[in-house]
Amino acid sequence: MQTLTFHLDTDTSDKAIAKALGKPFAPPHTMQAEWSLLDTHDWALWQAGYSLEQAQCDRQTRCVLYQRQSGAMQGMVTTTMPRFIWQMPPSPLRDRLAPLWGSRALLPLLHLTRHATCWQRFDDDGKLLVTATCHRFTTIEGEAVGCWLQLQPCRGYHDALAPIQRRLRQQAGWLPGKQGVVAQLLAQFGMAPPVAKPLTFDRTTTAAIALKKAMRHQRAIMEAQQQGIIDAVDTEFLHRYRVALRRMRSLLIIAKPMMPPGIHRQLTNHCKQLAALTTPARDADIYWLNMVTGSGGSEEKLAQLRHFNQWLQQRQQAAYRALCLAFAQPHDAATWKLLKEWKPKKGGGRQPARKMVDRSLHHQFQRLLRDSDAITQSTSDKRLHKLRKQIKHLRYTLECFASLLPAKRRERALHQLKTVQRHLGMLQDICVQQQLLREFSATLDNHNSPESSRHIIQEIGHDLKREHQRCKQEIPHQLRLLRDNKALCKLAANGDQQ
Amino acid sequence: MKVIALYSLKGGVGKTTATVNLAHLAATHGARTLVWDLDPQGAASFYFRIRDKVSGGRKILYKETLLHRAIRGTNYELLDLLPADISYRHLEIALNAERKHEDLLGNCIQSLRQEYDILFLDCPPGISRLSEAIFRHADLVLIPSIPTILSMRTIKRIIDFRSKKKLTNSRVRAFFSMVDRRKRMHIAWVKRIEEMRPLMLNARISALSEVERMGEQRAPLTATHPTGRASMEFRKLWQEVIASI
Structure with missing residues (x-):
């Protein structure tokens, strides 16, 4: 699923984002949570585009298997932070992770505070077309880490993305990046493998x-x-x-x-x-x-x-x-x-x-x-x-x-x-x-x-x-x-x- | 992936309402869920505010890429829909024409296995080749039934048909739907539920105005009125369905 991620300045306000997105977006709803990026140290999940994410909100831990390109895949609520897969409550998420059962701990890679603001665009029938989410990350002490805007089309409604992308480029000069939020965050903290630029040769090179x-x-x-x-x-x-x-x-x-x-x-x-x-x-x-x-x-x-x-x-x-x-x-x-x-x-x-x-x-x-x-x-x-x-x-x-x-x-x-x-x-x-x-x-x-x-x-x-x-x-x-x-x-x- | 088919010989017994609400409950429990609206009426598509039109029509049965392209996300997380199409009225012809080594519906379901945990089939009323295919591939066939003599006769018919065709792979369960407590006959049938075990599930869905209003709100009741009586009844039904699969 195609998701566009825009890296914004940390001081970009929600008002500015709403203005850039345009009027047809429904009023936003916001959520603030302590957020840990967990990893199973598992190449399999990483390569398949999954990360484990855990957010603590109202003394409850929400653990989701997060698909880096298409947003959250599965959610569950637990009262304590699971350290191993077998500590998770029964759910399809636990089933999916079952092959790694017992062998790999869930390692917290990052521990940050995330403030998310979400806008949604619907068509005339009330069908959801696109969700725009602004993720603001700060350290637990409150120091700004980064701000990203994510545009995620509903499956089968990718066409709705193009006009919004055009508008963001024209109105605010924002261009989408190649990597998702989690990948960019990990890169910022030196936890993602560096990507090499391609080599170029001219015609005279021997x-x-x-x-x-x-x-x-x-x-x-x-x-x-x-x-x-x-x-x-x-x-x-x-x-x-x-x-x-x-x-x-x-x-x-x-x-x-x-x-x-x-x-x-x-x-x-x-x-x-x-x-x-x-x-x-x-x-x-x-x-x-x-x-x-x-x-x-x-x-x-x-x-x-x-x-x-x-x-x-x-x-x-x-x-x-x-x-x-x-x-x-x-x-x-x-x-x-x-x-x-x-x-x-x-x-x-x-x-x-x-x-x-x-x-x-x-x-x-x-x-x-x-x-x-x-x-x-x-x-x-x-x-x-x-x-x-x-x-x-x-x-x-x-x-x-x-x-x-x-x-x-x-x-x-x-x-x-x-x-x-x-x-x-x-x-x-x-x-x-x-x-x-x-x-x-x-x-x-x-x-x-x-x-x-x-x-x-x-x-x-x-x-x-x-x-x-x-x-x-x-x-x-x-x-x-x-x-x-x-x-x-x-x-x-x-x-x-x- | 588990395949749950909501099926009945009779129309207007609450198949689509049950499909929509059960699918929403499955998604809220964290299962990646797909509803396949096989009924050309397109009521499930209507409830999810999705146009009942599929590009390629029934060709999606033959081409995996078309099938995947036709899937639409709903307004609810983890819940997708394969909309209905008017060309599904010719589904019988396609299934009749399938060659010996072909298994059109089976191939489609197979190609969805990786992507979803639960597939709900909202079936059209009637008994046909499609019903045979459903009995062959569904893990659980759920039959909503109004507590009346004719409806109960329908269940018997379906079970006879299943045994006659030796389609005994799938489990069949029924539940009372549109139960009206003011009607004596309904109460009498509900009281006889123990005699009809394990075929008949304990949960029953009452005939309530809030269920009828689903058409106006175009959303699952479990999402719009999560604490309402009907939602509670669907929750009970879902618990029994989980236990059956």
Whole structure:
């Protein structure tokens, strides 16, 4: 659902906002509450656009699962502040969080006072069209933190948003931001992963310089996430670190012909080691993510799976410890230093960057065509995973050198690549889940665990198998669409002409 | 997601009123709720002040994107509506024409599962292919019934139809609606409620002027008169419904 968020000056009055919104808005109602932003430290909820929010009002605690884009999703009233999910009163919200049951505490990230003023616009029939909410945040001591205006259309009435947005731009010069209130608040307090600006290259840039710049850019992104991973602020830091690492590996493949072999080998091996360290931490998150967004199982089932959650958590914590240790090694800093120092081989990397990108795209696409041609519903998971990596490599090349490529064509190609990747990613996630279940089952046998746990694991295993088959059926069709994507074919054809 | 169908062979027994109020109660209890107004009369859409028009008409049965695009938010948090459309009068034709491997209503319900906790189906009166599909996919079929001989006969008919077609997946419950305490026959039937257990729920909805006024206010009674007698009766009904699903 499309929600517009405007960051306003802290001294903007309600009167000024009402004036900017115009007359058809109903008189406002206001609410002041002590407000805590809670987090489950759960990438799954974060990635799905959810945050846990808790407001204390009239000695009652209102706990809501807050969807960052579309506003509050679920509310409940409790007399005490829940510290763990199992302390929440029975409700659909608790059911939704049940997969994280027992494993993750609700951690208060921010504690502020929120003063909210709400205006609503109705049509002639009295149907609600748009809700405008002004959120003013202050610290508990009363120091102003920020002021945001949020415009939220009622589902199916998005058309009503455009005239209001136009009016706000014309009357008050307010433009919507890209992030929601919670994300902006977290960023203000340094609790959200930093977002890097995209790189731009001009047409005269040589291949070696462009590659060097792109690799340093990815390294800067990795460095920016590192502290967040060490402090365990949110698993999103790890996710972004991994994406930057994968992009770095893609760039290293392109840089191979022009990079001194020794440096190339060292960097490639180091990236590979880091990727291996991040994987187990991420695998556990994948499981939790799929449990939250998927069926998740009944409450009884999940309560019995508490051991499995604990096992996953231990595994993840061990992986985090290993990764943090790797960051502290002098070898890590020394290897990354090579990125700044390397010089291209004699005669290498002097061609324009655009030429290098075109050629790389051509080779990658040709390889993709060759490998995807024989893909059927019975192709092995291993081969599909390999194909997924190739598609990622192609996508990262398009994204890293985006400014060198025609925008429309690039976006169309990226859209199709992302769609295929999503399908292949879902399949890979299921494989990861199956692998984790197998490993956990092995520990169950050793400890002589109850029959019921084994039975539940078996049931989940069957569900995953069905899901796996369903995902696999879709992949050949998606690959056909990718092969026929005109934008991608044209982008790849440029390299052929050279 | 739980699917609750408000269904009856007879018209004017309070299906839509019950749907609207129960759905509002479900949403206030924190469940993401959707009401699907399957009745071409569009009364549920009217109560929620939403136009009874769906772009694409009954094509939404075939295309998931159209189905999701047709959903409208109501004035109440967590409560959405899939409005009625005049083309639903041809729903029977679509269901009759569905091929063996197709399951139009089932596919639609499946695609809504991720997004909602409870789906209320406000069904049109009559017994048809749509009724079969509803019995196949609903977790609970709620039959509002006026305490009269003809209405009670209707319930028997529905249950016979269900057994004959072997559509025994869903649970069937009935409740007395539009109960008038001034009428002897109504009182007599209400007294016999224990004999009709577990089919008949304990909660009953009285024939009150405030229920009739819902049409003027175009809002659920549980929202406009939360402490009124009718609201209390709907609350009791909701408690029993929760226990049944």
